[in-house]
Amino acid sequence: MIEAVAEQTTKDRIVEACLETLKEEGFAGTSARAIARRGGFNQALIFYHFGTLNDLLLAALDRTSERRLSAYRAALAAAESVEEKVASATRLYRDDLASGHVTVVSEMIAGSLSRPDLGPEVVARMDPWIDFVEESVREPLDRAGLSSVLPPRTAAFMVVSLTLGVNLLWHLERDQTKAEALFEAAGRIARMLAPAFGGSDG
Amino acid sequence: MIEAVAEQTTKDRIVEACLETLKEEGFAGTSARAIARRGGFNQALIFYHFGTLNDLLLAALDRTSERRLSAYRAALAAAESVEEKVASATRLYRDDLASGHVTVVSEMIAGSLSRPDLGPEVVARMDPWIDFVEESVREPLDRAGLSSVLPPRTAAFMVVSLTLGVNLLWHLERDQTKAEALFEAAGRIARMLAPAFGGSDG
Numbered sequence: 285m286i287e288a289v290a291e292q293t294t295k296d297r298i299v300e301a302c303l304e305t306l307k308e309e310g311f312a313g314t315s316a317r318a319i320a321r322r323g324g325f326n327q328a329l330i331f332y333h334f335g336t337l338n339d340l341l342l343a344a345l346d347r348t349s350e351r352r353l354s355a356y357r358a359a360l361a362a363a364e365s366v367e368e369k370v371a372s373a374t375r376l377y378r379d380d381l382a383s384g385h386v387t388v389v390s391e392m393i394a395g396s397l398s399r400p401d402l403g404p405e406v407v408a409r410m411d412p413w414i415d416f417v418e419e420s421v422r423e424p425l426d427r428a429g430l431s432s433v434l435p436p437r438t439a440a441f442m443v444v445s446l447t448l449g450v451n452l453l454w455h456l457e458r459d460q461t462k463a464e465a466l467f468e469a470a471g472r473i474a475r476m477l478a479p480a481f482g483g484s485d486g
Numbered sequence: 487m488i489e490a491v492a493e494q495t496t497k498d499r500i501v502e503a504c505l506e507t508l509k510e511e512g513f514a515g516t517s518a519r520a521i522a523r524r525g526g527f528n529q530a531l532i533f534y535h536f537g538t539l540n541d542l543l544l545a546a547l548d549r550t551s552e553r554r555l556s557a558y559r560a561a562l563a564a565a566e567s568v569e570e571k572v573a574s575a576t577r578l579y580r581d582d583l584a585s586g587h588v589t590v591v592s593e594m595i596a597g598s599l600s601r602p603d604l605g606p607e608v609v610a611r612m613d614p615w616i617d618f619v620e621e622s623v624r625e626p627l628d629r630a631g632l633s634s635v636l637p638p639r640t641a642a643f644m645v646v647s648l649t650l651g652v653n654l655l656w657h658l659e660r661d662q663t664k665a666e667a668l669f670e671a672a673g674r675i676a677r678m679l680a681p682a683f684g685g686s687d688g
Contacts, residue, residue, distance in 0.1 A: 310599075310600055311599075311600060312600040390599065391599065391600075393596070393654060393658070394595070394596040394597075394599035394600065395596075395600075396658065397512075397513075397592065397593065397596035397654070397657065397658065398512055398513060398514040398593075398596065398597075403658045403659075404658070404659070406658065407655065407658045407659050410655075432674075433671065433674045433675055433678055434671050434674070434675065435667070435671065437667070438664075438667045438668060438670075438671045439671075441664050441667065441668065442648065442668060442671075444651070445648055445651030445652045445655060445668075446644065446647055446648045446651055447651070448650075448651035448654060448655065449646070449647030449648055449649070449650035449651030449652075449654075450647045450651075452595060452599070452650060452651075452654070453609065453612075453647060453650065455599065456595075456598065456599065456605045456606070456608065456609045457605075457606070457609050462643050465637070465639070465640045465643065466640060466643065466644060466647075468640075469635065469636050469637065469640045469641075469644075472634075472635045472636070473635055473636060476635055
């Protein structure tokens with residue numbers, strides 16, 4: 285039992301070191317050696333606990349993705365109107381830019397483009413986000429009578445693709461102005477459409 | 487005069503060989519050697535005509551980008567309604583997926599993420615597309631009284647970011663189903679909004 289806890293702690297430490305390395309040195313700089321150096325452990329531990337560097341990279345992506353998805357789920361569940369949901373999502377996305385989550389995702393996507401062994405694995409990790417957005421927009425779209433025009437699944441794919449594009453542009457330009465303009469427009473559109481979507485989910 | 491023409495032809499040939507190499511071998515495989523092999527010329531010609539491999543890569547991105555932008559401009563100018571514009575853009579985007587244009591753009595974006603000397607140059611090449619979308623949506627948005635809610639520049643950034651995200655997902659998954667679902671929804675939305683946007687630009 286104590287050994288299982290110790291193992292979990294070591295794995296956690298390796299995953300956190302991998303995330304920090306992706307943020308600071310990018311995908312190309314995230315070697316087993318660089319991760320071990322940053323975390324202050326022997327790089328043999330990576331292979332002992334994760335088998336391959338790919339598996340560690342995917343575990344790190346899973347970690348940051350699950351953590352952020354929980355935050356979005358909680359915030360959107362607490363919001364009482366579409367307008368509040370948009371405001372909450374905007375705040376969380378600003379955190380994602382500031383915390384380096386967007387950097388990790390962008391580096392993993394860009395890195396996996398040239399690595400056919402990673403590409404499908406990285407894409408598969410977007411599915412829980414598409415599911416989450418789909419659940420979040422289904423009721424408002426139904427209420428507005430728009431589901432046949434814009435099916436919830438398609439709307440969700442649109443939102444996730446848009447986020448991916450904004451992420452990559454932000455990552456390339458380090459200019460948050462354009463993303464901010466989008467957030468503001470989303471807020472205005474939510475206020476305009478509030479009557480159609482229904483003001484309260486309570 | 488004849489020499490100038492011959493030089494232009496050689497440069498064209500090098501640019502086309504670079505585009506083919508990006509399509510077939512990806513960013514990581516597009517070395518001067520690989521381009522020269524594919525084009526059947528001496529790799530010294532690349533440095534003679536373009537200075538650096540980076541400059542050739544950007545010239546290739548410019549070539550495919552300008553070619554496609556002209557096609558979009560012509561098709562959208564010929565379309566007489568928002569609905570027709572959406573249908574034209576959908577056809578052209580399908581061509582972009584099939585022809586390898588999306589592959590070239592995605593490889594350049596992914597490659598430039600880990601190359602700070604290329605990133606800003608690649609992003610700068612999206613500006614003409616943002617300008618083009620902005621011009622295309624300004625009148626319909628004005629006519630629908632939506633410009634203050636969704637400024638044309640922001641709408642254009644949204645469309646270009648969304649396209650970038652869809653490109654990258656398509657490139658990673660090679661699955662056109664999701665993009666097709668988006669096209670179909672865009673067509674239905676255009677038909678639904680046609681009265682607000684005005685049926686004809688003629």
